[in-house]
Amino acid sequence: MAQSHLKAVGEILAKHGILVAFILFMIAFALLNPRFINSDNLLGVVRSSAILGVMAIGVTFVVVSGNLDLSVGSMMSFSTIVVLDLHDKLGPLLGIPAMFAMTMALGALIGFLVGYLKLNSLIVTLGMLSAIHGLTLTYSGGKNMDIADKDGTWFGFFGQGELLGVPVPILMFALLAAGLTLVLSKTPFGRKVYAVGGNGVAAIFSGIPRARIVFYCYLISSFCVAMAGLIQASRSLGSQNTVGQGLELQVLAAVILGGASLLGGSGTIFKTVIGVLILGFIQNGLLLVGLEFYVQYIVTWVIIILAVWLDIAAKRGQLWSPIA
Template sequence: MAGFVERMRNGDIKSLIARNGIFVAFVAFMIAFGIGSDRFLTFDNLESVVRSSAMIGIMALGVTIVVISGNLDLSVGSMLSFGTVMVVNLHDKIGPGPAILVMMICVLLLGAVNGFLIGFVRLNSLIVTLGMLSAIQGLTLIYSGGKNVDVNPSTQDTTWFRVFGRGEVAGIDMPIIIFFALASFVGFIIAFTPYGRRVYAVGGNPTAAVFSGIRRNRVVFSTYIVSAFCVGIASIILGSRVMGSQNNVGQGYELLVLASVILGGTSLLGGSGSILKTVIGVLILGFIQNGLLLLGYPYFAQWIVTWIVIILAVWLDVAAKRGRLLSPIA
């Protein structure tokens, strides 16, 4: 806050906007949509946007940590399909508790494969997770035999499994509560613990991190475990909410998740970024999509607008670092 006041006093408002572009854009969007549609700023609408963003948000928490450590995770979408199909399929066979447990273990194993190949074998994260994206999709189809899965309709309303997607506490939907609780938890870990510090150091300068006695390989490995854990939680919520799943339910989520992270302002170069930024990125993405729908634009328009917003966000970010908006040289 002191820094903020000082900057305002220096009259450096342009750089303030550039540096915190994402917050400014967020407020601007909310005002614009609020004026454009009287349904936009209602509690019901806001809640529904946050609820539908919660799943992407939870996955984005893990991916944020992966990105801060200097890598990528494109496998979260198909991992979500895998986890959801598995937990729904096992629900009737072995009961909700064991189903969740088995699914989490399997998803964490997939994360461990990512982490092992990228952290210890030192393969490029883009290649590994892109490969995993398609491999896990194949695994999901083999597991389900190509059929979509459902929880038995007779137990759908009675199983305690329904609480994750359909329950609420004090009038607030459970997915929202889980999202914010997990975001706070992960946010605190990354911002204030020694582990978090190591993640930033590895992303900021892996060589210097190793020279400081940080076991880089383990840190990278761990980020993929965190990412897989978040996907597991998202799978539980999705399975519980729908009480069924298609084989490809997570398709395309990897891009939405990555878009949210970038939109929030976490640099793909690693070493910077935060959970708070990602939460805001997630909400912006959600509100843009919702706002466009309320304003009567067709569903697919939001994809184009989303792309434009991401380009704007990245451009502002780069421009703030360069110190000017258009540069003849990089």
């Protein structure tokens, strides 16, 4: 009987190890500081995590397909600067779709290079990180961007507004997560993404258009980046031209923390969202505990490694690798 219970617990941990780790972190921080579970604090953390989360959802498609995207940080800077500039030149009704089109054009270029030309995604996106950063600086003339008439625009709704008492960034994050969860888990396209990431050669021989699937994954990622840029620009109605610098590593950390494999073929939107929230609540919890910001970097790294280790250990049924 005891063995059957242990087996059942092991199966739960194998499927939901990262979720269990998230719950344990939440309980630990709540015990250390009761303010951690205050509704305003919880809502504030989710709201501040929305931009990272929106980007991570798109990158999940790329990682599941067996590729990487290190360009999302600089691409977010580009989309933020562009939409702020076009807001004043064209107005928000034309500026927003124009920004989405320009950002997705960059995603299409990356998708073409990785998907159709079969170039290494790490090299391509690492190069695009620098190229898009240079493009952003060129577009802005090296200057930060601000909306001229901040009081006379409805543009702030996306980053500052609320619907039924829920901040709009959280609603956008939740709706995007729900919609793309259905795409990845319930559609033929989603099954092809997993097949391409699991075994690209076998997928090709099965008649799956690998190049096209990879191309679409980068398009989805760039669409999500554009949405994140819209939220960022709308939040403050102004931005530095390096606002997304370094976010690509946080996004990738959230996706991997959520259980997606860098080798491709595994990962879910739901677990990516959990990974994003773990990062957000860890930083918030450490702040409330009173740790200096430079100590938080080290503790955050340790907690991330511990969470991933426990998740992998739960899946293989033991703490240490059987090969070691």
